[in-house]
Amino acid sequence: MNVTLRGRTRPYRTVTYDARSNTVQLIDQRLLPHEFTVVSTSNCFETGQAIRDMLVRGAGAIGATAAYGLAQGAKAFPGEDLRTFGRYIKEVFELLKSARPTAVDPVNAMLEVLRQMKGGETVAEKQALAVAAAEEFAHEDVEHCRGIGRQGSRLIRNGARVLTHCNAGWLAFVDIGSATGPIYAAQAEGKKVHVFCDETRPRCQGATLTAWELAQQGISHDVIADNAAGHLFQRRQIDLVIVGSDRTLGRTGEVANKIGTYTKAVLARRHRVPFYVAIPLSSIDWDLRSGRNIPIEEREQSEVLGAWGANGKSKREYVRIANPLSTARNPGFDVTPPDLITGIITPVGIFRPKDLWKNRAKLRNKRW
Amino acid sequence: MNVTLRGRTRPYRTVTYDARSNTVQLIDQRLLPHEFTVVSTSNCFETGQAIRDMLVRGAGAIGATAAYGLAQGAKAFPGEDLRTFGRYIKEVFELLKSARPTAVDPVNAMLEVLRQMKGGETVAEKQALAVAAAEEFAHEDVEHCRGIGRQGSRLIRNGARVLTHCNAGWLAFVDIGSATGPIYAAQAEGKKVHVFCDETRPRCQGATLTAWELAQQGISHDVIADNAAGHLFQRRQIDLVIVGSDRTLGRTGEVANKIGTYTKAVLARRHRVPFYVAIPLSSIDWDLRSGRNIPIEEREQSEVLGAWGANGKSKREYVRIANPLSTARNPGFDVTPPDLITGIITPVGIFRPKDLWKNRAKLRNKRW
Numbered sequence: 072m073n074v075t076l077r078g079r080t081r082p083y084r085t086v087t088y089d090a091r092s093n094t095v096q097l098i099d100q101r102l103l104p105h106e107f108t109v110v111s112t113s114n115c116f117e118t119g120q121a122i123r124d125m126l127v128r129g130a131g132a133i134g135a136t137a138a139y140g141l142a143q144g145a146k147a148f149p150g151e152d153l154r155t156f157g158r159y160i161k162e163v164f165e166l167l168k169s170a171r172p173t174a175v176d177p178v179n180a181m182l183e184v185l186r187q188m189k190g191g192e193t194v195a196e197k198q199a200l201a202v203a204a205a206e207e208f209a210h211e212d213v214e215h216c217r218g219i220g221r222q223g224s225r226l227i228r229n230g231a232r233v234l235t236h237c238n239a240g241w242l243a244f245v246d247i248g249s250a251t252g253p254i255y256a257a258q259a260e261g262k263k264v265h266v267f268c269d270e271t272r273p274r275c276q277g278a279t280l281t282a283w284e285l286a287q288q289g290i291s292h293d294v295i296a297d298n299a300a301g302h303l304f305q306r307r308q309i310d311l312v313i314v315g316s317d318r319t320l321g322r323t324g325e326v327a328n329k330i331g332t333y334t335k336a337v338l339a340r341r342h343r344v345p346f347y348v349a350i351p352l353s354s355i356d357w358d359l360r361s362g363r364n365i366p367i368e369e370r371e372q373s374e375v376l377g378a379w380g381a382n383g384k385s386k387r388e389y390v391r392i393a394n395p396l397s398t399a400r401n402p403g404f405d406v407t408p409p410d411l412i413t414g415i416i417t418p419v420g421i422f423r424p425k426d427l428w429k430n431r432a433k434l435r436n437k438r439w
Numbered sequence: 440m441n442v443t444l445r446g447r448t449r450p451y452r453t454v455t456y457d458a459r460s461n462t463v464q465l466i467d468q469r470l471l472p473h474e475f476t477v478v479s480t481s482n483c484f485e486t487g488q489a490i491r492d493m494l495v496r497g498a499g500a501i502g503a504t505a506a507y508g509l510a511q512g513a514k515a516f517p518g519e520d521l522r523t524f525g526r527y528i529k530e531v532f533e534l535l536k537s538a539r540p541t542a543v544d545p546v547n548a549m550l551e552v553l554r555q556m557k558g559g560e561t562v563a564e565k566q567a568l569a570v571a572a573a574e575e576f577a578h579e580d581v582e583h584c585r586g587i588g589r590q591g592s593r594l595i596r597n598g599a600r601v602l603t604h605c606n607a608g609w610l611a612f613v614d615i616g617s618a619t620g621p622i623y624a625a626q627a628e629g630k631k632v633h634v635f636c637d638e639t640r641p642r643c644q645g646a647t648l649t650a651w652e653l654a655q656q657g658i659s660h661d662v663i664a665d666n667a668a669g670h671l672f673q674r675r676q677i678d679l680v681i682v683g684s685d686r687t688l689g690r691t692g693e694v695a696n697k698i699g700t701y702t703k704a705v706l707a708r709r710h711r712v713p714f715y716v717a718i719p720l721s722s723i724d725w726d727l728r729s730g731r732n733i734p735i736e737e738r739e740q741s742e743v744l745g746a747w748g749a750n751g752k753s754k755r756e757y758v759r760i761a762n763p764l765s766t767a768r769n770p771g772f773d774v775t776p777p778d779l780i781t782g783i784i785t786p787v788g789i790f791r792p793k794d795l796w797k798n799r800a801k802l803r804n805k806r807w
Contacts, residue, residue, distance in 0.1 A: 104762035272664040278761035286764040296640040298699025302773040331666025380758025390748025393646035394472035396654040405670040
């Protein structure tokens with residue numbers, strides 16, 4: 072999507088790969104929205120470190136980064152011995168996997184690269200296939216988001232006021248984004264949209280990343296405290312909610328997403344406002360049988376007890392907000408039950424959450 | 440309530456008056472929880488400035504501060520001419536009123552002081568009556584909170600986990616507090632209580648003031664992001680909600696309180712968790728006929744776009760969190776309808792919100 076720097080607007084992707092220099096380019100998301108910097112990693116170790124340092128985050132974005140990292144590693148291999156190459160690739164795989172041990176996307180992305188590399192008979196062929204597979208993975212991530220946009224934009228009427236939570240925008244993917252897909256598509260169709268961005272404490276990805284994305288794209292928006300949506304629902308100032316999802320259970324229609332998502336679904340239901348979840352097909356979990364089995368990560372207390380922001384001296388300053396003697400609870404995710412969800416927006420259609428399972432043939436099709 | 444400084448514990452009130460030196464003592468709430476300082480104002484102008492600067496906040500606390508400020512002004516008057524004294528008192532009244540123009544408590548408190556001053560025939564008599572009336576106002580504020588505690592503590596079983604929002608603690612009153620009244624009373628009765636403090640963005644009075652209060656009082660608690668309560672409700676980790684109120688409508692049972700209160704009431708209802716509002720009798724509005732008529736103040740955007748906290752260099756540092764090009768909406772309050780409220784805890788009993796009006800004789804009685 073577009074980024075304007077010093078008056079000049081040009082399109083960027085969250086992650087790209089340059090074959091000639093064998094480097095991966097990543098937007099440094101830790102510095103946003105206060106500074107826009109693209110970091111170039113010159114080998115797979117640096118790429119792994121970028122994932123580890125959360126320079127890049129978001130399911131699709133870290134999937135593509137890991138895929139590119141594996142291709143980057145493959146391409147850097149000197150020599151032609153297939154057995155040495157095989158051992159080396161395994162090490163690169165483990166290195167990139169360990170960069171974000173609980174995430175499933177990097178692993179799935181790299182397994183797909185490995186699968187396609189099997190088609191090559193020489194090191195050179197495998198290297199070329201690795202790069203092609205990583206590029207294909209990134210391309211597919213973009214196409215999924217484009218598909219979500221196409222499907223979802225018909226839900227957005229001209230003048231609609233949309234609430235979103237956290238960042239399921241293009242920074243969380245390679246481009247376009249899931250929850251933002253329908254919004255960008257509606258804009259492209261000439262519709263006026265206003266977005267309310269939940270700031271999304273404790274990490275404030277709504278106030279920082281989503282608000283930055285929307286501003287770059289010229290979409291009218293307001294940041295709100297997570298407390299404020301209830302009042303806006305009461306005053307009929309929200310027409311539609313669209314959020315993303317970290318994991319959607321194909322068997323039950325339950326949706327795990329950033330903490331606070333469930334609360335917005337409860338409010339939307341009370342006010343009869345449609346509540347949609349936008350997801351690429353890769354985030355559907357076809358195995359788990361209950362949302363109760365989704366592990367809810369309890370994150371660091373410091374996130375709740377303070378905040379990161381910019382002041383005159385620093386672009387990334389931590390201030391302690393809460394009482395110094397107090398502790399915090401910090402669950403990172405919650406699970407929204409299917410009865411609160413109007414529809415799941417996917418690249419292949421919009422489904423009621425309970426209907427995912429019976430449409431699984433269509434939804435599991437790798438080549439949609 | 441208790442404050443421990445350098446290992447020594449002693450009781451404090453949010454605001455006190457020293458007759459000998461004619462000074463008002465105020466806990467500087469802008470510096471909490473990072474620094475505990477008591478400021479002494481030596482004349483009514485300084486007291487007015489302290490209200491204006493939000494050194495003191497909270498309905499009961501600013502009511503008592505204004506009452507003391509008026510008495511302080513009266514006592515400082517030199518001479519015996521009643522007409523000059525009368526004109527002078529009027530000016531002091533206007534000065535203190537203008538310090539927080541939208542608040543109703545300072546005005547009500549000062550009107551009561553003026554009413555009682557009428558009983559004096561000389562300047563000296565009126566001065567003495569002003570001081571006595573201000574002391575009585577503060578005393579009554581404490582007694583109301585004590586009464587709320589007595590009434591409410593029976594709702595708290597041993598081991599209960601209570602959610603509260605914002606600060607309706609002793610810092611918002613002269614002592615004890617409204618929402619915290621039942622918690623402190625339950626503790627005094629030997630019950631174990633755990634409190635979840637919503638951090639209460641954007642101003643974070645839960646993370647700063649309520650958490651500080653509870654820590655000083657030795658009450659087990661955790662600060663949570665405003666987003667987290669929904670998940671805790673789902674996991675059955677909250678037994679009871681108690682919040683305060685800025686204004687409760689006696690005719691309808693609607694409750695205006697800090698933004699986000701309504702959301703917690705909606706969640707509590709979904710999970711069949713009791714939701715109580717604790718109020719002194721002074722915060723009931725017997726005139727307004729609909730919550731729609733309560734003006735909802737839209738506060739400064741900077742509150743939502745950033746946060747105040749402490750870092751190594753400063754006890755009060757502002758950091759900008761949100762995207763610099765983004766705007767914010769910042770409604771300060773919301774209105775919770777009576778159907779979501781289990782009961783209103785008052786010093787004279789616990790009432791269903793719809794029953795306030797038929798109990799108005801009891802609730803409007805100045806000498807309960």
